[in-house]
């Protein structure tokens with residue numbers, strides 16, 4: 001925790017390492033992140049893997065939708081080499097992350113991520129986002145809860161989603177699990193800081209706060225902590241600190257943590 005604002009690593013330390021790989025998460029933990037964010041999608045054979053896009057095309061050397069591929073197909077792909085490491089002149093503070101080839105390139109299952117968190121010396125939280133939950137009519141949430149029950153971790157776990165329905169399914173099945181309602185923009189009915197039933201934490205985009213900084217106080221007054229994404233720019237870090245948000249979700253956990261400490 002830095003200046004009372006938790007730093008959550010978005011897809012791991014994804015500025016420096018290929019997003020959603022074991023390498024990116026190990027780096028985020030080493031960088032002092034309080035929690036790790038990951039997106040989960042279901043494969044054709046029912047496994048939850050940490051992949052953001054519907055298709056694997058951008059972040060691997062393969063093609064096709066995660067939902068139409070089996071875990072064995074994903075294990076054939078390289079999820080790391082698309083990201084060049086050194087020589088990024090636009091971001092001179094970017095680091096080269098040393099990691100075994102397999103950890104840098106292999107698709108990451110949710111189980112493996114939970115094992116990493118379980119073996120970490122200090123408690124690290126998890127913020128798990130259900131992607132495309134409507135397609136699977138509850139199977140993503142059901143599988144997620146099974147995997148969490150089989151792989152307990154010491155830190156806090158929250159489920160995040162843009163889908164209120166997804167969070168309601170989680171709440172109904174596991175009332176003790178924290179939930180975060182992600183919001184790209186504020187619907188008129190949520191401008192007062194209220195959230196859909198089933199959500200504890202407000203998860204607005206940083207754009208929401210740039211337009212409507214008073215939202216943080218309204219949500220907190222309504223009893224909802226505020227976790228903001230994706231906070232990479234120094235001016236946005238300062239805005240979040242001024243407004244007293246509860247957590248920032250960032251691709252650059254070390255840089256943002258250091259910045260918060262200096263404020």
Ligand code: G3P
Pocket residue numbers: 010037039052129182229249
């Ligand atoms: O942490 C919330 C944020 O990850 C939502 O957007 O597209 O990066 O999953 P996206």
Ligand code: CA
Pocket residue numbers: 037038039129
């Ligand atoms: Ca996400």
